[in-house]
Amino acid sequence: MTAAPGLSRIRIGSAPDSWGVWFPDDPHQVPWRQFLDEVSESGYEWIELGPYGYLPTDPDVLRAETERRGLKVSAGTVFTGLHHGPSVWDSTWEQVAKVAALARSQGAEHLVVIPSFWRDDKTGAVLEDRELTAEQWRELARGYERLAREVRETYGLRIVVHPHADTHIDTEDNVTRFLDATDPDLVSLCLDTGHYAYCGGDNVKLIETYGSRIGYLHLKQVDPEVLAAVRAEDLPFGPAVGRGVMCEPPAGVPALQPVLTAAQGLGIELFAIVEQDMYPCEPDRPLPIARRTRAYLRSCGA
Structure with missing residues (x-):
C-alpha cells in the first residue's frame, strides 16, 4: 500500500530484532529463512x-534471497566502544568493515552504530562506570567523527x-x-523511539529541536507499567525485554503518529524501521x- 500523502517521505521496514533475533546464531531464534x-x-x-552472520554474508546469496521475496536492505548494524579511544580503533574497524561492505553490496546507504553497554544486557554485570569522564566524552566524539569519515x-x-538503554548515549x-559535541555534517542519529522513551526522553521534542541531526528512525513502543517496575528495580535491558517492556503498538508510548508527523515535517526521506525487542x-x-503492526502503521499513513 502506498503511504498517504501526509507521510510520503517515510519508508517503513522491519528488522530481525522484531523476530527475536539478537545474535548471529542462537537456538532461541527463528531461522533466517523464516x-x-x-x-x-x-x-x-x-x-x-541484524547481527552480522545471522543473514547470509555472501553478497550474491543474500541478494538472491532478498530479491525473490521483494525485499531491500536499508542498513547494517554495529556495536562500538569508541569512548575507550584509539586503542580500540583497529578492532572496531575490523567489525565495521565487514558489516559496511555487506550493507553496501546490497544497496544500503546507512550504518546504524550502537554504543557499547556499560552493563551486560543479559546478566546485569557492571562492565564499567555508568557515566563517562570528560576525556571519555571527547574520545567518543572524536571516535564517531573519525568513523563517519572512514565509513563514508x-x-x-x-x-x-543509535541512543540505547544501558549505554552512555541514552538520556x-x-x-x-x-x-x-559532534560535527553535524558527519554524525546523525538513529532515533529509536522506544529506547529514547525508555530513558525518559521526549521523541517529538528531540525531532523538533535537533531535526537536522535525525537521519534514521527505529519505531518502537514501551509499556509504561512494565517500565515503571524496571526502573524501580534498576533492571538491565535484557531482563527488561524478557518482561515485555517493549510492546506491540499502539499499546505503549510514545504515540507513533506524532513522531511520524514530526519526522515527515523535516522534509527529507527517512527510513522508519520497526524494532520490537522480544x-x-x-x-x-x-x-x-x-x-x-504493519496494518497499524498504514492506518497512520505510513
Whole structure:
C-alpha cells in the first residue's frame, strides 16, 4: 500500500530484532529463512541486516534471497566502544568493515552504530562506570567523527548513531551532549523511539529541536507499567525485554503518529524501521505481531 500523502517521505521496514533475533546464531531464534519469508508476508519492503552472520554474508546469496521475496536492505548494524579511544580503533574497524561492505553490496546507504553497554544486557554485570569522564566524552566524539569519515570515504555509507538503554548515549542530557559535541555534517542519529522513551526522553521534542541531526528512525513502543517496575528495580535491558517492556503498538508510548508527523515535517526521506525487542520469543509469535503492526502503521499513513 502506498503511504498517504501526509507521510510520503517515510519508508517503513522491519528488522530481525522484531523476530527475536539478537545474535548471529542462537537456538532461541527463528531461522533466517523464516524471518525473510515472514517479514515479506507481513507487507514490509525494507529490512536491516541484524547481527552480522545471522543473514547470509555472501553478497550474491543474500541478494538472491532478498530479491525473490521483494525485499531491500536499508542498513547494517554495529556495536562500538569508541569512548575507550584509539586503542580500540583497529578492532572496531575490523567489525565495521565487514558489516559496511555487506550493507553496501546490497544497496544500503546507512550504518546504524550502537554504543557499547556499560552493563551486560543479559546478566546485569557492571562492565564499567555508568557515566563517562570528560576525556571519555571527547574520545567518543572524536571516535564517531573519525568513523563517519572512514565509513563514508570507504563504503559510501552514512553512520547514524543509535541512543540505547544501558549505554552512555541514552538520556536526553546525554543525547544532546553527544549531538553538541559532534560535527553535524558527519554524525546523525538513529532515533529509536522506544529506547529514547525508555530513558525518559521526549521523541517529538528531540525531532523538533535537533531535526537536522535525525537521519534514521527505529519505531518502537514501551509499556509504561512494565517500565515503571524496571526502573524501580534498576533492571538491565535484557531482563527488561524478557518482561515485555517493549510492546506491540499502539499499546505503549510514545504515540507513533506524532513522531511520524514530526519526522515527515523535516522534509527529507527517512527510513522508519520497526524494532520490537522480544528476545527470546516463541517462533510463532512474531508474524501475527508484524502483520498487525504493519496494518497499524498504514492506518497512520505510513
